[in-house]
Amino acid sequence: MTGETRVRRDSEPVVVVASNRGPVTHQRGPDGDIRPRRGGGGLVSALSPLLRRRDSLWIASAMSEVDREMAGRTVRVDGGLQVQFVDIEAARLRRSYDLVCNGTLWFLHHHLFDATRRPVFDRRWWEAWSDYVDMNRSFAAAIRENAPEGSVVLVQDYHLCLVAEELRLSGSGLASVHFSHTPFAAPETFRILPSRVRKEILSGMAAFDSCGFHTARWRDCFLACCDQEGVEPPSTFVAPLGPDEQSLKDDAVDPRCVREWERILESAEGRRLIVRVDRIEPSKNILRGLRAFDELLETHPEHRGEVVFAHFLYPSRQRLPEYTAYHKEVLSLAEHLNRKWGDAAWTPVVVDDTDDHLRSLAALGAYDVLVVNPVRDGLNLVAKEGPLVNRRDGEVILSTEAGAYEELGETAHGVEPFDVSATAEAMHAALTSDETVRRSRAARLKELAAARTPEDWLLDQLSAVGAL
Amino acid sequence: MTGETRVRRDSEPVVVVASNRGPVTHQRGPDGDIRPRRGGGGLVSALSPLLRRRDSLWIASAMSEVDREMAGRTVRVDGGLQVQFVDIEAARLRRSYDLVCNGTLWFLHHHLFDATRRPVFDRRWWEAWSDYVDMNRSFAAAIRENAPEGSVVLVQDYHLCLVAEELRLSGSGLASVHFSHTPFAAPETFRILPSRVRKEILSGMAAFDSCGFHTARWRDCFLACCDQEGVEPPSTFVAPLGPDEQSLKDDAVDPRCVREWERILESAEGRRLIVRVDRIEPSKNILRGLRAFDELLETHPEHRGEVVFAHFLYPSRQRLPEYTAYHKEVLSLAEHLNRKWGDAAWTPVVVDDTDDHLRSLAALGAYDVLVVNPVRDGLNLVAKEGPLVNRRDGEVILSTEAGAYEELGETAHGVEPFDVSATAEAMHAALTSDETVRRSRAARLKELAAARTPEDWLLDQLSAVGAL
Numbered sequence: 025m026t027g028e029t030r031v032r033r034d035s036e037p038v039v040v041v042a043s044n045r046g047p048v049t050h051q052r053g054p055d056g057d058i059r060p061r062r063g064g065g066g067l068v069s070a071l072s073p074l075l076r077r078r079d080s081l082w083i084a085s086a087m088s089e090v091d092r093e094m095a096g097r098t099v100r101v102d103g104g105l106q107v108q109f110v111d112i113e114a115a116r117l118r119r120s121y122d123l124v125c126n127g128t129l130w131f132l133h134h135h136l137f138d139a140t141r142r143p144v145f146d147r148r149w150w151e152a153w154s155d156y157v158d159m160n161r162s163f164a165a166a167i168r169e170n171a172p173e174g175s176v177v178l179v180q181d182y183h184l185c186l187v188a189e190e191l192r193l194s195g196s197g198l199a200s201v202h203f204s205h206t207p208f209a210a211p212e213t214f215r216i217l218p219s220r221v222r223k224e225i226l227s228g229m230a231a232f233d234s235c236g237f238h239t240a241r242w243r244d245c246f247l248a249c250c251d252q253e254g255v256e257p258p259s260t261f262v263a264p265l266g267p268d269e270q271s272l273k274d275d276a277v278d279p280r281c282v283r284e285w286e287r288i289l290e291s292a293e294g295r296r297l298i299v300r301v302d303r304i305e306p307s308k309n310i311l312r313g314l315r316a317f318d319e320l321l322e323t324h325p326e327h328r329g330e331v332v333f334a335h336f337l338y339p340s341r342q343r344l345p346e347y348t349a350y351h352k353e354v355l356s357l358a359e360h361l362n363r364k365w366g367d368a369a370w371t372p373v374v375v376d377d378t379d380d381h382l383r384s385l386a387a388l389g390a391y392d393v394l395v396v397n398p399v400r401d402g403l404n405l406v407a408k409e410g411p412l413v414n415r416r417d418g419e420v421i422l423s424t425e426a427g428a429y430e431e432l433g434e435t436a437h438g439v440e441p442f443d444v445s446a447t448a449e450a451m452h453a454a455l456t457s458d459e460t461v462r463r464s465r466a467a468r469l470k471e472l473a474a475a476r477t478p479e480d481w482l483l484d485q486l487s488a489v490g491a492l
Numbered sequence: 493m494t495g496e497t498r499v500r501r502d503s504e505p506v507v508v509v510a511s512n513r514g515p516v517t518h519q520r521g522p523d524g525d526i527r528p529r530r531g532g533g534g535l536v537s538a539l540s541p542l543l544r545r546r547d548s549l550w551i552a553s554a555m556s557e558v559d560r561e562m563a564g565r566t567v568r569v570d571g572g573l574q575v576q577f578v579d580i581e582a583a584r585l586r587r588s589y590d591l592v593c594n595g596t597l598w599f600l601h602h603h604l605f606d607a608t609r610r611p612v613f614d615r616r617w618w619e620a621w622s623d624y625v626d627m628n629r630s631f632a633a634a635i636r637e638n639a640p641e642g643s644v645v646l647v648q649d650y651h652l653c654l655v656a657e658e659l660r661l662s663g664s665g666l667a668s669v670h671f672s673h674t675p676f677a678a679p680e681t682f683r684i685l686p687s688r689v690r691k692e693i694l695s696g697m698a699a700f701d702s703c704g705f706h707t708a709r710w711r712d713c714f715l716a717c718c719d720q721e722g723v724e725p726p727s728t729f730v731a732p733l734g735p736d737e738q739s740l741k742d743d744a745v746d747p748r749c750v751r752e753w754e755r756i757l758e759s760a761e762g763r764r765l766i767v768r769v770d771r772i773e774p775s776k777n778i779l780r781g782l783r784a785f786d787e788l789l790e791t792h793p794e795h796r797g798e799v800v801f802a803h804f805l806y807p808s809r810q811r812l813p814e815y816t817a818y819h820k821e822v823l824s825l826a827e828h829l830n831r832k833w834g835d836a837a838w839t840p841v842v843v844d845d846t847d848d849h850l851r852s853l854a855a856l857g858a859y860d861v862l863v864v865n866p867v868r869d870g871l872n873l874v875a876k877e878g879p880l881v882n883r884r885d886g887e888v889i890l891s892t893e894a895g896a897y898e899e900l901g902e903t904a905h906g907v908e909p910f911d912v913s914a915t916a917e918a919m920h921a922a923l924t925s926d927e928t929v930r931r932s933r934a935a936r937l938k939e940l941a942a943a944r945t946p947e948d949w950l951l952d953q954l955s956a957v958g959a960l
Binding site: 143319440 | 603604605606607608609611612613614615617618678679680681683684685686687713774779780783787790791814818867868893908910911912913914
């Protein structure tokens, strides 16, 4: 990014972002040099350009030994972003992150538990919970020490629910917002947590000046949980994130992205292209997407040999056995379908799990049909990014359980994520739709997807605490 | 049972019970003779004595070839009960029962789905759904043809949600009640079902004159689902089932039961006895019960060698892979704990999965601590039967998610079913409680458990439609 200038109006508060993963992490190269690596995920790409332009500080967990060495002072990274790393003992961070954040709260808010077996709140878990509490305390301490008076603290996600309570206890007087990027568990599902933990999480969130969600539905789930547990809720707001259109378009004209785009279309050999771009993640519902494709080929034989379902996936959370097992199942079901339906000339299912950002973006440019069918999803940014960069009047199949459905639902092919037959029928409808209809739908999707920008989202957070 | 007389007051309506499983099923013996076998489960033992005493008819699916031969006429079985079998093609009944009833609706209402993989609403499932609809139609036809004018039809459980709608369509004018023996899914979980099925189930239930539930909580879940789906709810009532105290006490003095009781106490060799009596069923939470016992021995070494955790289990639904897998996991975790903790003199965990009713009853007589920790349970009759027949001032550990908790919670040791550490602590507390406290709690539990009888429950159903 060039041509950015840092502006500071006197009236403008300093923005302090706190999130577990920061915009950058550092490794030492073979000859001792320090190498920054940009963090992945929608939050970093959405926030970084905005924060570079204003007086800001990003507080994040030190993820590496080099990050740890930098902890305790403010460092400038990645084009001028100011970052402060919080040094949390590696074993504690790991227990808190793997067992509480990803292994429990993520599954809870996405309604993903296999309740027959998981979760198990045993001694090991309770130890991890106290690590989680400590981690939140360390963040609160870092914020207290480094946030200038009058700044606004924007705390991101379920990793840091308890920060504001710790801040209040210390009487910091900072304005604070909590934003949930995930769905929020419904009350009867929230009861899976032990009551003590339920109360601590909700009271923790209630200690923020305001709590934000991507959709009214997740906000209502949160309020219903507060009601169930007898916790007085804080003020809340709904502010869906939007994609960073300019940076997507910049990346899309990158020569390598253009080459990948051509290669993807070439390898399809004129066949229609169904595309999925996702983290390898149980909530994304990759298996049922494949089952729907199987049923499509079964019930609509005209598509045999004529369609390719291409998956562009990136592995994640590979320390959790649920994730590695899921990855294997996806690959094995894809292979099964290729054996069942494919022949020398046609490979019906392609899975690319090499985590190549520009290739994924190229695939979004090339789809005839984009499949976004999560079982439950806070927002799903891919559902908005796809229409913005697609160049073929592609159609979108969108789960009713994705947050983005509230904004795009009218124009996407809505599917209920467990309904494999309906998903197969949506694939058929999207593959056979009339060209004029496709064109007008694609145009409308572009409008809807561009309606909200990362800046809107950031400003909504500030405005929620009267800091605009 | 002897000494019963059938009474019929003119004012008393004929009671027609409709349930998938009836009070009896018939097999042909090796020499061609017809052998009745009494059905298991709480419903049959609760209702049969009451129905024998009044003008009644029980309509149930024909489960065997012999039952099928009897279909279409009313047969007298088991001490005079009048039964009518509905002949549903075996393959259809099986698809409806395995795939829709047990494989979907049971898991749904108990919040048991592993959403990553199950359910899958594919072509096969939709075929089974149409079998389910047909099965409900066949029941409605049998009721229409056989229920005398002015009778009250009591339809039991999620297998037969659609019966009343079919009856109304045909203008039968019979009063009808639906009673749910399971919990009811919370609205956000109910959304797992395809919207068409959600509407059909709720409109189906709304076509009854009244819908009954074991607790206010499940009733509220049902009403919240109606609200979510825009279905005008029927009148509802809450009527927890109670155990049949007399028949329990009759069985408890059966010489074989007494011998089993002595044998159980002998084999414990003076050790304290923690007991579980359950169907082998994921909702019963047998695995976490074992994990809690493991944590008890870990954190309270004084119980090592001094306590036996005895399981009296009966296999069920063995055509469903979830059930056979669960059975294996239970046995293997029990073995693991015995290897970990046991020695030549002490086997810490005993699992008896021979489905022996009198032995289970003997175990209920003998426990020091009864563990009832389901993840979600409509009522749980064992939690009431235990205190009624226990002879050792035993304590009860009871899940907050069992319907019976609403009635017994004040006096039992309440545990949240996913909280293994809290369950271990409850075991410790129950094993070490003061004798005077135990005695008074056991007495109070007996009172609470006896507060409701099967007759109360039956009369509540009749009263819900003004037939009392």
